[in-house]
Amino acid sequence: MAIAKKPNRQQPGSAEQQASRFIEGAGKGAERARRAPTTLRFDPELLVRIDTAAKRRGISRSAWIQYTLSRALDEEGR
């Protein structure tokens, strides 16, 4: 037999190709929106309380304020 059979190539959508596409998708999530900087004035005592609360959760002051505000807004249904 002088004519070789055509090698059976992987069809698109095979398990291996599906796995490859999934693996290659790493780190390609939606880019985070740019954050807008702002300045807020706080009473120093309130700032100390905020920093204490943030430290307890192991997050930064900015992250704690954002987290708390987003929760308050969720509760208000906005």
Add this chain to the structure above:
Amino acid sequence: MQAVVQNRRSLCYLLYITSPSYSMRLNSQQTPDTAMILTIGNVKGGVGKTTLAVNFAIARARQGRDVLLVDGDEQGTALTFTALREEMTGQTDYTAVALTGTAVRTQVLKLAPKYADIIIDVGGRDTGSFRAALTVTDTLLAPVQPRTFDVWAIDQVAALIAEARVINDRLQSFAVLNAADPTGRDNEEAAAALREHLGIQYLDCPLIRRKVFPNAAAQGKGILEYTPRDLKAIDELNTLMACVYQDDTGVKFNGYRKEA
């Protein structure tokens, strides 16, 4: 306290055997001569993945099992720990390799018949290595610290699991609290948030943040080998392993067992 710990272990097991993933596992065609593949991963860094992975590897090796530890993290901490372990104790008891990206899938598939246990330490963010591990692993264990950002990150893990299940239908996934607080309400609040996730099962076997973990690591040891023994930490680790591996061997063979 003993009763509480025992009950928690029984509850974990009960939860597991009544879960769909258990019947899926019973029905799977996996042969017993293929390794049980466990991935310890999270898209969030600093949650204690490597600490758990090396302690799991040491514990399983001490049961006489042939263990392969795959370091899929770019930092290579598991591999560095293994080098330290060899230097300080003269042996490793398990085999460690570093793999990245697609190789995590291809090499693990090749190596699976040669080992009884494969433990993959991977993640820190959404990497190709993490995704590749999800396509071949039997179980994902995601350690989560009881902190707001850590709990938030589990959304992304759950989304990746859902996507990976299309390719790997055996994949079962657990979240567990790691480096949990000894007191306070944060553990319970984090647990409540984790229980809400449908794609990932919360295991109520928390590991409390204890100094024995870094102390043992600094000597190239797992907490089961470190003296003075921290019996509470050992009991927590055994309980978690019994839940993850759905057996009691972790309790029987790790060299420590409380009298019933």
